[in-house]
Amino acid sequence: MTPAALADLVRTSAARIFSDRGLDHSILPERVTVERPRNPEHGDYATNLALQVAKKAGLQPREFAQELADVISASPEVDSAEVAGPGFLNLRLAADAQGEIVRQVLEAGADYGRGDAYEGRSINLEFVSANPTGPIHLGGTRWAAVGDALGRLLAAQGAKVTREYYINDAGAQIDRFAESLIAAAEGKPTPEDGYAGAYIGDIAAEVLRREPSALSQPAEQRLETFKRLGVELMLDEIKRTLSEFGTDFDVWFSEKSLHTSGALDRILSELKESGSLYNADDAWWLRSTEHGDDKDRVVVKSDGSPAYIAGDIAYLRDKLDRGFDLCVYMLGADHHGYIARLKAAAAAMGRSPDAVEVLTGQLVNLVSGGKPVRMSKRAGTVVTMEDLVEAVGVDAARYELSRYSVDSPLDVDLDLLRKRSNDNPVFYVQYAHARLASLQRNAAEHDLELRADADVSLLTHPREGDLIRTIGEFPATLKKAAELREPHRVARYLEALASAYHKFYDAARVLPQGDEEPTPLTYARLALCEAARQVLANGLSLLGVSAPERM
Incomplete structure (x- = not known):
């Protein structure tokens, strides 16, 4: 029985009591909270439902908790239900009901943990979207890891997810990029406010290789040539590094296309006609304060050129x-x-503001030897995705960047991520998976097959119970991580699962030794170990991190 199933049982039991007493069912929460108590001696799970609803229903919390305990304990899946304190209810599952979680994992395999919370939803997930003027820096790398993991999580909850990269290929930064390339091609210093780094010289050389006459073209044509080829080459490099990082996009959307297709002009005309834009001081303003913004925004400047927000509006409309x-x-x-x-x-276009969700992420710093790492080999002024991957590898980089809430700045300790020890979180989790895979190989060598009908009711050791209950929390963890847009919850869960497994393995022998014959408990523990391995693999996959069979 999973925590979700137990929560349903608690609510159903409370609803039965309410019906018997003629009480209003609307008092009961849609979701009942069932949690593991900090002290295992208090039971497998606990709920505070009686404290939540008793007084609203005109009941005494402890008395209602006792009634609830009496109804719940009649279920064959519950071993005991005991009232504690002012009205808490401590629950212990029957061994077979608890072991049912193991059977569920073995049956579902790679699908265990998936849900349908976002079934039927079509979600556009835009992330990274770094300007095609240089390699992806650490901030973009963090989004590449977190964004891809979030896309996997939302898809695992039934959503149809489109991963999208917005190419900022219009605007002054592209002009500066092209001018920097031209200067490098001519052997001149980088222009003021231009882009520097070895990659600029590399791209400039490739532009000349593809277009040998580029430097002899008229100034305007030369600028367009270096723009076109420079952006193309830089974008190819960005796509390559992202793909090698395990992050691929379904759509690469060009900002420039909004201007050339007429999409920008069309949406601005519509907003003017609807009155959502107004003219003041020879500029056109969006009435954004009417929809909760702190001030109205200039969309078309007094010189007639579109402000940056104009492209954002056209892009949102396209989505x-x-x-x-x-x-x-x-x-x-x-x-x-x-x-x-x-x-x-969105509101100005007559759409729901809830159709838009913006997540913001803090900066990332690299630390080695207790000191910040500041310089890149190729970019010169920033540390790039390739620098991080070269230092620690894709798995460690993705895991570490996904392990923390993006609301907080992050210092990535390169020395820690290079360690092959339990101090390194990604090693700790991957090692648990490799250890479990090794256990299954050893079992096969002794002709011990995995049995779907293993008697999981024999799994009564406290460490077995801890491991099973941790496994059972996986579906709820994924649902919550998707709902809150927090992939780091998955990483922290995997570390808790790895810890529960290591403690189990140290306390309970799985395989027979010497001439010992396997027992029903042997097969039950093998099933439990395979369930733990499967969940570790499922969780790592959602973070885009490999689950090695050997380490």
Whole structure:
């Protein structure tokens, strides 16, 4: 019995009592909280439902808790239900009901933990979207790990997820990029406010290889040549590094296309006609304060050129027209102001502001030997995705970047991530999986097959119970992580599961030794170990991290 199933039993039991007493069922919460108590001696699970609802129903909490205990304990899946304190209810599952979790994992395999919370939802998930003017830096690398993991989580809850990269290939930064390439091609210093680093020289050389006459072209044509080929080459490099990092996108959307296709002009005309834009001081303003923004925003400047938000509005309109009912933007912390303006833009177009969700992430720093790592081999001024991967590998990089809430700045300790020890979180989790895979290989060598009909009611050791209950929390963990957009919950769960397994393994022998014959308990423990291995593999997969069979 999973925690979710137990919560359903508690609610059903409470509803029965309410019906018998003629009480209003609306007092009962839709979701009943069932948690593991800090002290295992208090039971397998505990609920505070009686404290939540008793007084609202005109009942004494302890008396209602006792009634609840009497009804719940009649279930064959519950060994005992005891009232504690002012009205808490401590629950112990019957051994067979608890072991049922093991059977569920073995039956579901790679699908164990998946749910349907977002079934029927079409979600556009835009992340990374670094300017095609240089390699992806650490901030973009964090989004590559977290965004991809979030996409996997949402898909695991039934959503149809489209991963999208917005290419900022229009604007002044592209001009500066092209001018930097031209300067490098001519052997001149980097222009003021230009882009520096070895990669600029590499791209400039490749532009000349593809277009040998580029430097002899008229100035305007030369700038366009270096723009076109420079962005193409840089984007190819970005796509390659992201793919090697395990992050691939379904859509690469060009900002420039919004201008060339007329999409920008069309949406601005519509907003003017609807009155959502107004003219003041020769500029056009979005009435964003009417939709919760702190001020109205300039959309078309007094010189007639579009402000940056104009492209954002056209881009959002394009997403909504493609049928997405939720558009998630993953942006840097300096984009916090985008939350209100994008929601206001949706409302101005007659769409629900709830169709827009903006997540902002804090900075990432590298530390080695207790000191910050600041310089990149290729980029010169920033540390890049390739620098991090070269230092610790893809798995360690993805796991570490996904392990913390993006709300907090992150210092990545390179020395720790290089260690092959339990101090290194990704090693700790991967080693648990490898250890379990090794156990199954050893069992096969002794002709001990995994049995789906193993008697899991024999798994009564306290460490077995801890491991089973931890396994049972996986579906709820995934659902919560998707709901809160927090993949780090999965990483922390995996560490708790690895810890529960290591403690179990140290306390309970699995395979027979010497001439010992296997017993029903042997097969039950093999089933438990395979369930733990499967859940570790499932969780690592959702983070885009490998589950090695040997280490």
